[in-house]
Amino acid sequence: MTAVAAQSVRFIVESIARTAVDNEQEFGDLDAVVGDGDFGFSLARGFEKVLEDIDAYPTDDPGSFLQGVAMTISSRIGGTSGPIWGTAFLRAAMVAKGRDALTAQDAVEMLRASVAGIQARGKAELGDKTLLDALVPAIDELERAAADGGRSSEIIDRIAVATRSAAEATSSLQAMRGRASYSGARSIGSPDAGAIALAVIAERLALEWPKSPAVSE
Amino acid sequence: MTAVAAQSVRFIVESIARTAVDNEQEFGDLDAVVGDGDFGFSLARGFEKVLEDIDAYPTDDPGSFLQGVAMTISSRIGGTSGPIWGTAFLRAAMVAKGRDALTAQDAVEMLRASVAGIQARGKAELGDKTLLDALVPAIDELERAAADGGRSSEIIDRIAVATRSAAEATSSLQAMRGRASYSGARSIGSPDAGAIALAVIAERLALEWPKSPAVSE
Amino acid sequence: MKKFLDDPKQFVPQMLEGLALANPDTLVYVPEYNLIQRADSPSVDRVSIVQGSGSGHEPAHVMNVGKGMLSAACPGDVFAAPPVDYVYETVKRLASPRGVLLLVNNYTGDRMAFEMAEELSVADGINVRTLFVDDDVSVQDSLYTVGRRGVAGNFFVMKAVGAAAEAGADLEELVRIGEKVNAVTRSMGVALTACTPPSKGSPLFDLAGDEIELGVGIHGEPGRERAKIAPASELVDTLLDALVTDLPFSSGDRVALMVNGLGGTPISELYLLYGIAHKRLAAQGITVGRNYIGEYCTSLDMAGASLTLVRLDEEIEDLLAAPAEVPIRVF
Amino acid sequence: MKKFLDDPKQFVPQMLEGLALANPDTLVYVPEYNLIQRADSPSVDRVSIVQGSGSGHEPAHVMNVGKGMLSAACPGDVFAAPPVDYVYETVKRLASPRGVLLLVNNYTGDRMAFEMAEELSVADGINVRTLFVDDDVSVQDSLYTVGRRGVAGNFFVMKAVGAAAEAGADLEELVRIGEKVNAVTRSMGVALTACTPPSKGSPLFDLAGDEIELGVGIHGEPGRERAKIAPASELVDTLLDALVTDLPFSSGDRVALMVNGLGGTPISELYLLYGIAHKRLAAQGITVGRNYIGEYCTSLDMAGASLTLVRLDEEIEDLLAAPAEVPIRVF
Ligand SMILES: Nc1ncnc2c1ncn2[C@@H]1O[C@H](COP(=O)(O)OP(=O)(O)O)[C@@H](O)[C@H]1O
Numbered sequence A, B: 001m002t003a004v005a006a007q008s009v010r011f012i013v014e015s016i017a018r019t020a021v022d023n024e025q026e027f028g029d030l031d032a033v034v035g036d037g038d039f040g041f042s043l044a045r046g047f048e049k050v051l052e053d054i055d056a057y058p059t060d061d062p063g064s065f066l067q068g069v070a071m072t073i074s075s076r077i078g079g080t081s082g083p084i085w086g087t088a089f090l091r092a093a094m095v096a097k098g099r100d101a102l103t104a105q106d107a108v109e110m111l112r113a114s115v116a117g118i119q120a121r122g123k124a125e126l127g128d129k130t131l132l133d134a135l136v137p138a139i140d141e142l143e144r145a146a147a148d149g150g151r152s153s154e155i156i157d158r159i160a161v162a163t164r165s166a167a168e169a170t171s172s173l174q175a176m177r178g179r180a181s182y183s184g185a186r187s188i189g190s191p192d193a194g195a196i197a198l199a200v201i202a203e204r205l206a207l208e209w210p211k212s213p214a215v216s217e
Numbered sequence C, D: 001m002k003k004f005l006d007d008p009k010q011f012v013p014q015m016l017e018g019l020a021l022a023n024p025d026t027l028v029y030v031p032e033y034n035l036i037q038r039a040d041s042p043s044v045d046r047v048s049i050v051q052g053s054g055s056g057h058e059p060a061h062v063m064n065v066g067k068g069m070l071s072a073a074c075p076g077d078v079f080a081a082p083p084v085d086y087v088y089e090t091v092k093r094l095a096s097p098r099g100v101l102l103l104v105n106n107y108t109g110d111r112m113a114f115e116m117a118e119e120l121s122v123a124d125g126i127n128v129r130t131l132f133v134d135d136d137v138s139v140q141d142s143l144y145t146v147g148r149r150g151v152a153g154n155f156f157v158m159k160a161v162g163a164a165a166e167a168g169a170d171l172e173e174l175v176r177i178g179e180k181v182n183a184v185t186r187s188m189g190v191a192l193t194a195c196t197p198p199s200k201g202s203p204l205f206d207l208a209g210d211e212i213e214l215g216v217g218i219h220g221e222p223g224r225e226r227a228k229i230a231p232a233s234e235l236v237d238t239l240l241d242a243l244v245t246d247l248p249f250s251s252g253d254r255v256a257l258m259v260n261g262l263g264g265t266p267i268s269e270l271y272l273l274y275g276i277a278h279k280r281l282a283a284q285g286i287t288v289g290r291n292y293i294g295e296y297c298t299s300l301d302m303a304g305a306s307l308t309l310v311r312l313d314e315e316i317e318d319l320l321a322a323p324a325e326v327p328i329r330v331f
């Protein structure tokens, strides 16, 4: 069971990593609207390294695997994203550590820990126009969908839809954190780069999910 | 007689000066095509000062008057144009000095002296794509027109036409002097800035000539 | 985009390699961490001083490594704070028994990377202190929750603590000096054009042919307002007003005045600005005791400039006047 | 056009005023002649060294006035050689019993103004010599009749004769040294964008988004060819090939290498070019003994760079290494 869980986690991480690498330009351009344009470059350099190192991460346990990912991110991603994404993966890893299988409830727990970590690090509140404004609604939807029951592919489709709509909704917010915050009221009218990145990640994951080991199992 | 000659010279100098000031941008743009774009600025700064000082130049003799102009030019115009135009006015002044009246023949003699001065200074030959390629044909036409006889306004009209056509013809030449020469073959296809400036000066002079003291006299 | 560039990913490493090759006797380059350090650091006699920050602000901060200024710099990529590991590794390598002072421009990413590295280093038993620079008056502290930004004024903090460290001051003393200098330093910039990050390949923002960005950040972040281009004298008035009223500076003050080029503006224009600013200050009874005209903290190829004022006292002036040897030089 | 500017006609005077205000103890400014001179010149003990040239190349040459370099500079307007009177007046004011050395970049306008001023000064009994600098390999001497241009390499001539004059060398000796340095100095530049003269208000020439001008002059004059933008490594190869084969430089040579920014290119890119050039030369057995990376001779706000190589011997290297104090500095 553990090996399969680790395989699923690896599948998800690979999907995220490829999304980051493939969307370097788009994510950078989003950050350029009111930020400083480095978001795509930072993410791509880090996840490129994750893909390179992925075979070296321990696979006996999803927690150890995720910790390996977190370490690569911390060592490679600069800017605000390094500490934010590194902390997110590390906190998720801590929750997963030693767990045999990972249920949807485990995923919720892991992601809530990520949110807590991100908030401890970056001090952002909901509504500050950061990736949290997409991440938290995504977790809420995951929790609801899991409670509603249903196949994993249905759950992930619902997450993708929820993340996208939450990410787009950040357009109406004024940035209070990160470089975008210096734009003040001018940040209103365009979505947060980090939030949109999460939506693109969730959509791609939903698309690829049928090929995941969790499904074929 | 002398005073009238000096008045005519003053009229001509004022016309030249206003042309230089009014065409600062155009002359600069012409120099920018293959040169460094400073020709209009240099000329305008010098002739602006000529207009400012014009009442202070001695008017008892056209030579002294022109020498005053030459001094202002040398002190104010930089670049290649300062020494070239300063020398031209100085040499013309030397010829005019002490002459009572100035005939068309005197004008030819003065301008030939200017050409010799420019060549001594700048070492340009005819065909090197400089203002000489407009100035020399202009003097030739003046000489011919004077020999043909006719009113001064007819003579000056012929000069304007000749200067313009010679100036335009510099387009087909390759620059061998001044900053434009660094363009090599690329200087072919656009006219020399200095030559065109002479054409514009001659045309304006022809236009204003009816108001000159030489005519009303 | 037209830049001298082989590959955007190699922009920072190639620049740092050039810096190292140009200063073989005085600098050491550790590519894994974008680390440029003094060859004679760490020293048992001297607190080490470390800056991070993103790249794209050169000469800040890698070209300020040398005797009397920084012991090391470990920049991140263009406009990105360095990864935590770069900072942590740098602190470990620079650890001196006298301690390590971290200088951080006040941005979210930089704060986080340095705070995490500080935690890790302290756990290793290294004596570390962190000092935040936030001299930019464009961003109102009350309005925005991340606080003021650190911009060109960080030069004065670096220079002052660098001189003090060279003279043997201890870590507490450096923190005192750094905080003191930061507290009397105010900056504000204006962009005439946007900058083009190598990896983006196009300008970071759009400025129309007659528009300027007042209070621009050194990462091309927007500032106080988008305005129309105005004569240099008016721009100087606008910037000086913001600086003078902020501290505030007042008649009788003696100041250092920096006219910092943002990368694409020629030094002729900076001297023109200096002359105007010098006279404006004199008219207000403020004496320019020291001047700094050139590029100190840039935003890649952005055309524009920032003004910085530092209120001088004897201690600060002596530290600024002390000699230093860094890669930026004419000879 | 977006520049820090009040009025194009006041661009040069305001810049010079700023320079003078920034250096009140060491420089004297005479507005009538755009003259910036050392406060301690002329000196009975020292040959005076004077440069003219057009403006727009700052820091060249007005910001190189100071101990160990120029005694005075009297620039013309932007890209225009100074009027004869400026030069003549400057020579009269700088006349030292030890003589006056005029340094002239080889352009028609500059040659004429300085030659006329020299004639006038000699007639006044002043001991004057004129030295022409023509380091630019872009212009083939045989093809064009005005000869090679003087560009960024003039820095090395100024620095060497300045150091020698400071040490008391006589006029003949300075001429020998200057000619010697000029003879072993070669430069070539490349423009990525055109420059915009303040009085013109628009770019001096058109370069498409992917075009560069190889061998550009410092007044925006065209060079060898209009080419497509290429990776930095290739551009360095092109420039170095032209320089190395021209003198020629050969394996075993020790050189000074200058990477000069043309005004709009950030120093990060210049260091990137330096690293590439340093390694290319090393691969050919040519050792970079001294390096110069930054802006020395610009073309207003033009993006681009030039490379200069100087073959060193002990005499030249000692003169280049001698201290100097000019306005361009970090502290
Ligand atoms: N304090 C914060 N907490 C959480 N997320 C943040 C915070 N600040 C910024 N972000 C997220 O990071 C993204 C920008 O990342 P990045 O470009 O790496 O940061 P930087 O602002 O340092 O350039 C933003 O779009 C936002 O989603």
Ligand SMILES: Nc1ncnc2c1ncn2[C@@H]1O[C@H](COP(=O)(O)OP(=O)(O)O)[C@@H](O)[C@H]1O
Binding pocket: B031, B035, B036, B037, B038, B039, B040, B042, B078, B079, B080, B081, B082, B084, B118, B122, B123, B124, B129, B130, B131, B132, B177, B178, B179, B180, B192, B193, B194, B195, D079, D080, D081, D108, D109
């Ligand atoms: N050697 C020369 N002799 C005569 N006229 C010249 C010479 N060189 C250049 N010119 C003229 O001067 C004009 C350019 O003047 P200007 O812009 O002041 O000179 P610069 O080349 O120094 O920028 C040219 O268009 C040409 O007509």
Ligand SMILES: [Mg+2]
Binding pocket: A031, A035, A036, A037, A038, A039, A079, A179
């Ligand atoms: Mg960013």
Ligand SMILES: [Mg+2]
Binding pocket: B031, B035, B036, B037, B038, B039, B079, B179
């Ligand atoms: Mg010209």
Ligand SMILES: [Mg+2]
Binding pocket: A036, A038, A039, A079, A080, A179, C054, C079, C080, C081, C109
């Ligand atoms: Mg950033």
Ligand SMILES: [Mg+2]
Binding pocket: B036, B038, B039, B079, B080, B179, D054, D079, D080, D081, D109
């Ligand atoms: Mg010129």
